[in-house]
Amino acid sequence: MGSHLFAELARRTLDDARHEVEVYGREIPEYRFVEDDGRLRAEALDYAVWLRRRTLELAPEGTPLTQEDLDHIASMGATRARTGMSAASRRRVLGLHTNLMLREIQEASGPENADELMRVMTWFTSQGTRGIDAYSRGHAAEQERHLPFVAQVRALTMALLADDALAPGLARAVGMSLAASYEVVVVHVPGRHAPAAAGRAAAGCEGIVEALLTRHRVPMAWPRAEELVALVPADQDRAPGTAQPVRDQSARDRALAFVRDVGQAVARPCAIGTSTGRVRALADAYARAQRISLAAPLQPVPRRLHTLADVFVELPSPKTARSTPGCPA
Incomplete structure (x- = not known):
């Protein structure tokens, strides 16, 4: 390979994988x-190993991944979807992979490898993005083929809330058009849903x-046991070209209609943020x-949407978290 860096990465390939x-x-x-x-472990x-070896074959000359390479990466994303891996775990896998590869490159390089280091980092930046996109597309496409509709809507909702670039494709799969901005309703x-009744809880969530989707065709999900989130389009009546999202009264009316239906469905007091x-x-x-939802007052029958201005003094610390798992993807 003519390079200490690439030779060292090649030597470490199996251990790093x-x-x-x-x-x-x-x-x-x-x-x-x-x-x-054992079979799935060997496959992983x-x-x-293949991904690292392919990197070492292409990066020295700056050669991009081929379509065949991208198809293979996409097929692995699809394989992981078939094992039940959620979109959230997919993002975690891709983040870990990126961090691990960068660490491997750093550990293998020395002060004499500046040129090679710049070369591999330039390649990894551009081709890594293409690989991530291919893996994500393969995973999402496989999920669309097998997930029930409610689970697909959940995947769309969580993708939007995570600012995931796959959201447009997920929206098309469930027949929803994306708005430019949303009223996020928690x-x-x-x-x-007590933890002891997790199975019944999941069925109840779904x-x-x-039922809510038959009346409100908007992204929604139960990401946690005590939290339902919905995204109500907030720009339907706004003039084109508005730079910042503003409160759309019709969106608030739709959001209020939604939370009233939620209150009736769960038959419990709710707090709305x-x-x-x-x-x-x-x-x-x-x-x-x-x-806001943690600080807002409980309402036996939801009649009001609370905003930051309503509960500013009572807001909990950003570190406050609800870790109870919700309905599974």
């Missing part, structure tokens, strides 16, 4: 199959969402709406 698979199994619950299924290891339902945000920047709006 094994380490990556072990990290996935340790860090990602949905990847624990590598501990129990083969893929990790319904906090204290005491909903049943509620399925809302915040408006633009697509690809909804994560912050979601975090605000969550905090």
Whole structure:
């Protein structure tokens, strides 16, 4: 290879690939199959080795991944979808992979490898993005083929809230058009779904969402046991070209109609938090709406949407978290 850096990476390929698979199994619950299924573990290891060897074949000359390479990467994303790996775990896998590869490159390089280091980093930046896109597309396409409708809507909702670039494709799969901005509505339902009844809780969550979707065709999900979140389009009546999301009264009316139906469905007092945000920047709006819902008063029958201005003094710390798992993907 004519380079100490590339030679060192080649020498470490198998060990680095094994380490990556072990990290996935340790860090990602949905990847624990590598501990129990020898065939799937071998498949994951083969893929990790192939990806590193392909990097070493292409990076020295700056050659891009071929369509065949991208198809192979996409097929691995599809394979992981068939094992039940969720979109959230997919993002975690891709993040870990990127960090591990960067660490491997750094550990293998020395002060004499500046040129080679710049070359591989330039290649990894551009081709890594293409590989991530291919893996994500393969995973999402496989999910679309097998997931029930409620689960597909959940995947869309969580993708939007995570500012995931796959959201447009997921929206098309469920027949929803994406708005430019949304009213993020978080319904906090204290005491909903005791952990001991997790199986019944999951079925109950899906049943509620399925019923709500017949009346409100908007992205929605139960990401946590005591939290239902919905995204109500907030720009339907706005003039084109508006730079910032503003409160759309018709969106608030639709959101209020939604939370009233939620209150009736769960038959429990609810606290409502809302915040408006633009697509690809909804994560912050979601975090605000969550905090507002924790500070907002419980309503036996939801009649009001609470905003930041309503509960500012009582807002909990951003570190306050509800870790109780919700309905599974």
